[in-house]
Each structure stands twice: as C-alpha cells, then as structure tokens.
Amino acid sequence: MRLLISGLLGMMFSLSTMAAPITAAEQQPLNLHAIAMFFLFVLGTLVITWWAARQTHSTADFYTAGGGISGFQNGLAIAGDYMSAATLLGLSSMVFAKGYDGFVYTIGFFVGWPLITFLMAERLRNLGRFTFADIVSYRLDQTKIRTFAALGSLTVVCCYLIVQMVGAGQLIKLLFGLDYSIAVMVVGLLMLVYVLFGGMIATTWVQIIKAVLLLAGGTTLALMALSRFDFSLENLAVKAVEAHKIGWDIMGPGSMLDNPINVASMSLGLLFGIAGLPHILMRFFTVPNAKEARKSVFYATGFIGFFFLVVMILGFTSIVIVGTDPQFFVGGNTQGALIGGGNMVAMHLAKAVGGNLFLGFLSAVAFATILAVVSGLALAGASAISHDLYAKVIKKGQATEQQEMRVTRVATVGLGIVAILLGILFEKMNVAFLVGLTFGVAASTNFPVLIMAMYWKDLTTRGALWGGFAGLVSALVLVVLSPAVWVTVLGHEKAIFPYDHPALFSMPLAFAVIILVSKLDRSRQAELERSAYDDQFVRAQTGLGAAAAVNH
C-alpha cells in the first residue's frame, strides 16, 4: 500500500489532534543537496527505463514484466509499494506525538500482510494474468464483471493518485523549496516517462531502488540516533519520558479508547483494503509462478516489519533529539509547533544527527518514494482501461497486441494529464477524505468480490455485481457524510456519519449482499458459473494452465 504523506497524516489528524494540516506548509528556501541527490536518482532511473524499454515488446512485458521478476525482487518492490513517504514521516511523527499509541497504529498497518500470504498470494498468481479482474471474471460474465472491476480499480487509482499528487506537491514545496505546481508537473511527467516507455519492468526497478534507499536511509538514521543513547533502549526510554510533555504516558497505550469504533473501522479498512488495491494485486502477476509469489510476500512482509520497527525507533529517539532542540521549533519554543508542520519529525531528526547532507538524502528518498508509488498506480489504471475495458469488453478479446498496447499508452498519457490537473485543482483541499475513500472502496468493493470469487463456489455474476455496488455506493455515501467531507469540505456543523472510515459498515454490507443475491440467483447462467468453480479450484490449487513466464 502506498500511503501518501498528506493522506496518512490526514487520517491521523482525524484520529488525533496532532498538528496543523500539511496544507499549511510553508515554502522553504531551495535545498541544493536534496535537489542534487534527487537528480542522481532520476538519472539512474531513466537509464533503467531506457534499458527496460528495449525489453518491453508485448503486452505481457508491459503489464507484468513478462512474469520474469524473481520472488526476492518482487518482495522488495511490494515492500516499496507499502513503505511510502507516509509511513516514514507519518508513523514516526505519530510516535513522536503520542508515544506508544503510535506503535498500536503501526501494528495495524502490518497485520494485513501475513493474511495475504496465507490466503491470497498463490491463488492470485495461479488464476490471474494481468489484472485482478482476470480472477474475478474467471467463471463469471466477462463483460459485466470486467466493467465493474475496472470501475472499482479506476475509482481507487484516481482517489489515490490525487492523494499522492497533492502530497508530492506539499512535500516538495517543504523539502526542496520548489513551487507546488512545478512539483506536481515534475512528478506527473517523470511518471509518464517511466510507465510509457518502461512499463512494468521500469516501474518495478524504480520501486526496488527506492525500497533499498529507504531501508538503508531509515536504518542508518536509526543507528545514528540510537548511538546518542549508547544503543540502550532503557536509556532512551528514561530520556524520552523526561523530555515528553505527557511524560510517563508515552510508555503505554493512551487515547485509543477515545473513539474505538473509528479505530476499528480504520484497522478493518487497512487490513483488507491492502488486498483490494489494484497496483498491489498487480505485483503478484510479475513473478513466474506461485512459488515465487509466496516468496515475494514473505520477503515483503519481512522488509515491511523491519522498516516499521526502525520507524518506531526514529519516533522515540526524535522525542529526545528533536523535541528538546529549539532550532526545530517555530520561534525556538519547544512547547510550540514544529517548523514545517507536525509531519517533519523524521526530517528534523535526519538534520540533527546527520547534518544537511543526510537531510538532503532523505528528502530525495521521500520524493523518489512518491514517484515510484504514482508510477505503479498509473500502470494499474492504464491496464484496467486497456486490458479490461478495451481488449476484453469493447473488443471482446479480439484486439491485436498492437492495438492493446496503443490503447495502454493513450490511457497512460490520459491518466498522467488527469493526475497533474487534479493535483493542481486539489492543492488547497484537505484530501484526508480521499484516503478514507481509497481504502473504504478497496476493502468494500474490490476485496469482497475478489475473495469470494476465489473461495466461494456459489458466487454468481448477479451476486458479485449487486454486492460490489452495495459496497461501492455505501463507502461513497458514508465518506460524504463523514466529518472529513460533511464538516471539513462542505462546512456543515455536525457530521451525519460520525466516523472517518466506512469499512466497518460498508464491507460487511458488501459481503451480505453478495451472499444473499448469489443464493437467490436461480438463473441458468448462475448454474453454469457455480459448476465452473471446480475447474477454477483445480487451477487455483495446482497452477494447471496458469500463464507461464517469458524469458528475457
């Protein structure tokens, strides 16, 4: 999952009263170290894109790197998808502000991964080829289900793209001192180059490089920070309790009881939303077989878990190192607001222990992170348009490879333009609600339909459509009625739906409707769909007939 900075932060703001929203970010003076290092990253990735472009010949190369990515590489790429600027900056700021409560959230961000390993990874690989719609429509009506799945994918992709673009603009304004709209355009254009020419091969490698940089940067930062405490956690705890406003309360859970239903709804959305994000699901088709698919989640889960532990250390050490240093506070007042807003904790820590050069490095990594996320999203969106809507629905599977590739490229350019325009349009908006929407829709539309298609024999086209739409519509309506839209955006006094995350309500509704409508479906079509499950089941278990890898 790729959470963008303002997104995750927005989500946290809605749960806590942490700091001023990121939209208040002030433009900073030009940061030349950061710009130079980011330039190096871009240069490196462009060379990779050029290399990838020479290997991208077919639609399989473009969508899934020909299935030629190894489990370890794909594990890094998946971890890269999940370890975004938001996890680095957002979670460390969370720990900085609230202490142990930050740990509780972090664990919530993590536990979805083991479940994907146990229940989904191998089936995804065995049943799918390019998009998750391949799996859902395996035995259901191609036209209707693919249209629906493409709609679900595009909704998630567009919401998330906006969140990412707005976050990129704000973050870059802060870290690099560049103008917001220039930042948005740079992200949009680089993404276009990666995806358009290098397809999945380039996108995957950009993601891998970024993941390695982020892991290395985060670990180095944590070690440098810990060295100030002689690598003793007890020592760190003593000083952190001394330094923090709420003192001893940072060492245990605190304000979780304030709104347990919102927390439950958020964790449910996170837990199952991951398994409904099209750009994450797509990663499972880039490996040669189910064995590598399993390995890739194992590596990904390991990297993500390790990174989260590192982030917790960053948050805790910041309490002492950043929290007591007047140079990081507005007006030098350590009781007041942090310079650059509440999300800049990890960046300040980088400056405190590693100087301007390390700060520049970490800023460049944060920018690279957003770029890699946006590219994955664009690729997922483009494949929903060209593979699902154009090749399978409009052309009924009769499109030639050249035609499909042409549509993919047009779709990518279209998505790039839309992303830049929406990014600029939403500059002043608080986009927190879009994160609720992204995960709400992913968990209540894509995930229920996908998991039922894989596991439940009695699923029918009618059930999947009704249930999927019930999840989609209820998630949309609940988000509109939630405080993030009803109060913050529309300016009403009091929200009609009191929680920011709809999943606790919309996901069970989707499942209920899927089951009810499928059970009541007595059509002949439904009979055929149920009887086709047995063959699908054999393929899911053994990989019989699954698409093989292409050699490069």
Added chain:
Amino acid sequence: MSSDSTQRANCCQQIRTNPKFQLLVKERAQLAWSLTLLVLGLYFLYMIVVAAIPSVLHTPLQEGGHLTWGIPIAATIIVFSWLMTGLYVRRANTRFDQLSQSVLEETRV
C-alpha cells in the same frame, strides 16, 4: 476449441478424484486457516488489551525501569507474524508444491 475444453474438463476431473489432490487441498486449507486465525487472533487480543486493560502494557519490565512490557510485546507481534508467513511459505514451497507436482504428473492428457 471444444475438444480442447473437453480435454481440460477431463483433466480437471482426473485431478479432483486423485487422493493426493484431496490431501493437498485438506492440508493447505488446514495450515492456511489456522495460521490466519492465529495471527488475527493475536492481533485482536492485543487490541482488546490495548482498549480494555492498557495498564498491562504500561507495566515496567523491571521494578523501577522505564521500558514497559508493551514495547517487546509490540515487536514480538510483528516478528512472530512474519515468522508465521515463513512457516507457511516453507511448507507450501516444499510439501504442497511436491504434492501438486505429482498430481499433475499423474494426470493423463
């Protein structure tokens, strides 16, 4: 095309009736679902403790110390659930893949 699909149906029929396939399905389901319950159960248990009896996590590891039980417990949940994915992947990549390979080999086209 139609002879192709009859052949496929025939194949699948053979596989389904193969006792090794039934064993594979049973073992995989048992392992996958019990690990799912274990990890989810552990997470929900933790969340219940967080919400209902937070003082447990707030107790110092040692008398007079500042590190609390909550910290190693949080780290353990992450590491433990990762090790469980390792367990599943290892079993699936050896035992389950062998079973499924021999099922495919025994299937006559």
